[in-house]
Amino acid sequence: PLLTDVRLPNGVKPLHYNVTLAPYIYGTNVSEFYFTGSMQVRLSINESTSNIKLHSDRIPLTAADIRVFDSKSNKNYTITRCMYDEERQWYSIDLSEPLTANSTDVVIGIARFKAPLQSDLRGLYVSSYIENGTTKYLATSQLQPTDARKTFPCFDEPAFKATFDISIVRKKSFKSISNMPSKRVTKVSSSDWFKEMSDSDQVEKEDFETTPIMSTYILAFIVSQFEYIEDTDAQLRKYRTWMRPELLSLSEFSLVAQKNFTQFYEAYFGVPFPLKKMDQAAVPDFNAGAMENWGLIIYRESLLAFDSRKDRSSVYQRIGSVMSHEFAHMWFGNLVTPEWWDDLWLNEGFASFVENIGLNNLRPDWNMDSQFVATKQMAALEVDSMGSSHPIYVEVHNPNQISEIFDTITYRKGATVLRMLHGFVGDEVFRKGVGNYLRQNSYGNTFHTALYDSLTRQYSESTNKSLDVGSVMDRWIKQMGYPVLNCSVSTAARRLTLTQNHFLSDPSQVPSYPSDYNYMWIIPVTMGTKQNLSSGTPEDVSGFVNWMNEKEQSFELDNSADDWYLLNLRSSGFYRVNYDLDNWKRLIDQLISNNTVFSPQDRARLLDDSFALASAGYLDYSIPLNMTRYLKSETHYVPWSSALSKIGYLHSMLHRQSPEYGSLSAYMRDLLEGAFNDVGLDNKDTDTHLTKLKREIIVWSACLYRLPSCKNAAKEKFRGFVGLNDIAFIHPEIRRRVFCEGVSTLLLNEWDDFFDFTKTVSHPGTQNDMFRGLACSNDPLILNRYLEFAMNESKVRKQDMAYVFASVAANPKGLEIVWNYLRTNWNTKYAELVEFKERHRGNFGSASRAMDQTLEKVRVNIDWMKTKLPRVRTWLIENGQAI
Incomplete structure (x- = not known):
């Protein structure tokens, strides 16, 4: 069983660190790479104690390496015992006499430590890339959630905030960056730090300015031969984007966007950005998508480098979304930090919601709120319908448990519930309440209740009404799952009765977490009818909110008996709706006759709900399948995205049953033909961003369901690409499908040539599309070969291995290979x-x-x-x- 008593005692806390790191990344033998360092930390002794616990992992120390002393008197404290607890990842240091309470002069010093420089993408680690046939190495970092302790001994919990003076020792020909601007660079003796070097080697130590008070997990360090582009704003803050030289030309969007996001969030929250500079860096090997280190955000290359000629619009949007997300963290997470990881959702859920607001400011034509249903909400509803889900707020202790909650519930459900909160309090209350919360808690740590309290006060001040935000939100945060509202209508009285039940994709499942609220929610039900929605669903639905506090509750309907009603307007709430059968049919009729009465979010929600309800046995499958008929007149990306996702589940289930699969494919060919003819394979000058997103999913699906015009056109494109050997011949939106169709017919030697060509492609997005295409072979021998390549780091990067396996598994022929003939057993x-x-x-x-x-x-x-x-x-x- 996992240990739970792994928290540091509160009697000793850090005030200020001096940390020097010297990564050795020179030469060609990666197994000999290492880093050395030194560390001093001044302490605040909150209560008298003769024991200090200090996190460290993979850094060997003995009592002789550690000095505890008083910085004023220079008195040394004798260490009587120094024991390492491997499971808790800390050194327990016993002293011969107790430290005096309220002292701020005690210092722990470690003159020198040394550890191997690993390539496991955790802590301070080594990465590499090829430049002109030569392998170049760099040292970079990823410390969240608990890997600062792998880099230097420290108090590695988010509430143990301190200031930091960081120094980095490196060769003069390399560059170093950290959270703060450079303060000075001095020449040092190379042999003092790197035993392999002589004093003739030019080695420098770069000192960085003192950080604000911050947590260890948002520290960052890079030593590389990267280059950068930069800009400055009116406040004379410097913005830089760092990449390997070959990719630097793809950094323009990131530079423009980071300046925009910084200024937007300053204005939106009403809280200035506290740092003098902002760096972004794209590293070749990175496990996360990006990491919000304060003043130095680190990304994987494919999420920062953008080429308008080679990248899909969905990649453009993904890069923008990730950047907006990370910049939101500069305030929400970095400036104000949760006390402990069980409130991780405050960081990640908030940034996942607000990223859309920031990106919508940069690109209003992308219509990010309508896309929220497809990009965040649908996935959260699917995962949270499982009995094995978990509450957004869940107690965690051990590092393994902490890593486990960096998941869809924390990010996407957290974002969806906060979007619902934003909807029922309104934008003004939300923005001002959050701004007050940030100002009151700057440089500190909080619990989620502090945010609730700030919003409750602001709601009262702005509306002269009372609303206990905490009592509403606790039911969404502290119990897993969400409700389905079952509807029944009293025709004579025109009363709508709603009954809430915990929705489970398998109703026989027992929830993995008990609920203090008996799986009952306080629900902001938004409701409209054919009469009051005749001009379409309004942008602001806060005026349509009816609060549901009971298991069963009735509401008055203001429409005639033969007209439809609609709940969850603009998909603003985190719940599903199961209408009475007559209303389902009326909604379908409305979709077929004129679907634009409903917003794109409404249309996507009707599709998503009906398929999910049918899959769980709440509704006959004829309802969602009949609803898909209206798609022949659907022109918006978001409902198509919802529909193709849900029908994709049928596809994944039916391809094992060839007769049904063939019939479904025939139906889908008929459904998709008009949409495919509309978007085609070629971009047009008049295409909007949403049109390009739609082209990507329509072309993929039309070829997937074997629409002849799609498959023939895609194969023709692939032949043209092979003949010209020019990737630009294929528009980015259709590239994945074209590669897939083309690769499906290649022989082994041709497939090998295509794989080798993939290795020469430097553009990350194109390379990812080629990786996906390589998995589309119909030859089991080739698919086995591809899986072997994925296990070989000289063939496929470690960070891409899972992507290759998932791509092969997505191929019906590859599924057998990846999962031992699961389809038949x-x-x-x-x-x-x-x-x-x-x-x-x-x-x-x-x-x-x-x-x-x-x-x-x-x-x-x-x-x-x-x-x-x-x-x-x-x-x-x-x-x-x-x-």
């Missing part, structure tokens, strides 16, 4: 999974919940094949598709 393989989990219980670490969710998905899929497939088959037959 559902029950046997499920039993093997259960046995495997039980045999290795306690050894899964941060993968434990993922394992539970995998088992649950398999179980739900087995049940779907037994109970839902017959109804889908019947609908296909009834609608003219041969089985």
Whole structure:
């Protein structure tokens, strides 16, 4: 079992660190790379104690390496024992006499420490890239959540904030960057730091300015031969983007955007950005998408380098979203930080919601709020419908548990619930309340209750009404899942009765967490009718809110008995709605006759809800399948994204049952033909951003369901690309599908040539598309070969291995190879999974919940094949598709 008593005692806290790091990344033998360092930390002794606990991981120390002394008197404290606790990852240092309470003069000093420079993408680690045939090495860092302790001994918890003086020792020909601006660069003796070097080698120590009070996990360091572009704003703050020289020409958007985001969030929150400079850097090997280190945000290359000629619009948007997310963290997470990781959602959920507001300011034509349904909400609803889900706020202790909650619930459900909060309090209350929260808690640590209190006060001040934000939000934050509202209408009285139930994709599942609220929610139900929505759904739905506080509650309807009603306007709430059957049919009729009465969010929500309800057994499959007929007149990206995602589940289930799959494909070809003819394979000068996003998913799906005009056009494009050997011949939006169609017919030697060509492509987005395309082969031998390549770091980067496996598994022929013929042995393989989990219980670490969710998905899929497939088959037959 995982230890839970791993928190540092509060009696000793850090005030200020002096840290020097010297990574050795010179030469060609990576196994010999290492880093050395020194550290001093001045302490605040809050209560008298003769014991100090200090985090350290993978850095060997003895009592002789550690000095504890009084900085005023220079008195040394004798260390009687220094014990390392491997599970808790700390040194426990016993002193011969107690430290005096309220002292701020005690210092821990470590004159020199040394550790191997690993390549596991954690702590301070080594990365590399090829430049003109030569391998170039760099040292970079990723310290969140608990890996600062892998870089230097420290008090590695978010509430143990301090100031830092960072110094980096490096060769003169390299550059170093950290959180703060450079203060000075001095020449030092190379042999003092690197035993392999002589004093003739030119080595420098770069000192950086003192940081603000901050947590250890947002420190950052890079030593590299990167280059940068820069800009300055009216406050004389410097903005820089760093990349390897070959990619630097792709950094223009990032420079413009980071300046925009900084200035926007300053104005939106009403809180100035406190640093003098802002750096962004793209590193070749990076496990996360990006990391919000204060003053030095680090990204993987594909999420910062943007080429308007080679990157898809979805990549453009993804880069913008990630950047906006990280800049929101400069305030929410860095300036004000949760006390502990169980409030991680305050960091990540908030940034995931506000990123849309920031990006919408930069690119209002992208319509980010309508896209929120597709990019965040749908995934959160799907994952949170599982019995193995977890509350947004969940107690965590061990580092394995902390890593486990960096997931869809924390990010996407957190964002969706905050969007719902923003909707029912209104933008003014939200913005001012958050600004007050940030100002009152700057450079400190908080619990989520502080945010609730600030919003409650602001709501009262702005509206002269009372609303206890905490009592509403606790039910969404502290219990897993969400409600489905079952509707019934009293025709005579025109009363709508709503009953809330915990929605589970498998209603027989028992939730993995008990609820103090008995799985009841306080729900801001937004409601409209054919009469009051005749001009469309309004942008601001706060005036349509009806509070539901009970298990069952009735509301008055202001429409006639034959007209439809609609709940969850603009998909503003985190719940599903199961209408009475007559209303479902009226909504479908409205979609078919004129779908623009509903907002794109409404149309996407109706599709998503109806398919999810049918899959869980709440609704007959004829409802969502009949609803898809209206798509022939749908022109907006967001509803198409919702529909193709839900139909994609049927596709993934039915490709094992060829008759039904063939029938579904025939139906989809008919549904998609008009949309495909509309978007085509070629970009037009008049295309909007949303049109390009739609082209990407329509072309992918039309070819997936074997629409002849799509497949023929895609293969023709691939032949043109091969003939010209020019990637620019294929527009970015269709590149993945064109590569997929082209690769599907390649012989082994041709596939090898294409793989080798992929290795020569420096542009990250193009390379990712080629990786995906390589998995589309129809030859099992080639797919096996690709998986072998993925396990070989000289062929495929470690960070891309999972992507290759997922891409092969997405190929029906590859699924057998990746998962041992699971398609023909559902029950046997499920039993093997259960046995495997039980045999290795306690050894899964941060993968434990993922394992539970995998088992649950398999179980739900087995049940779907037994109970839902017959109804889908019947609908296909009834609608003219041969089985």
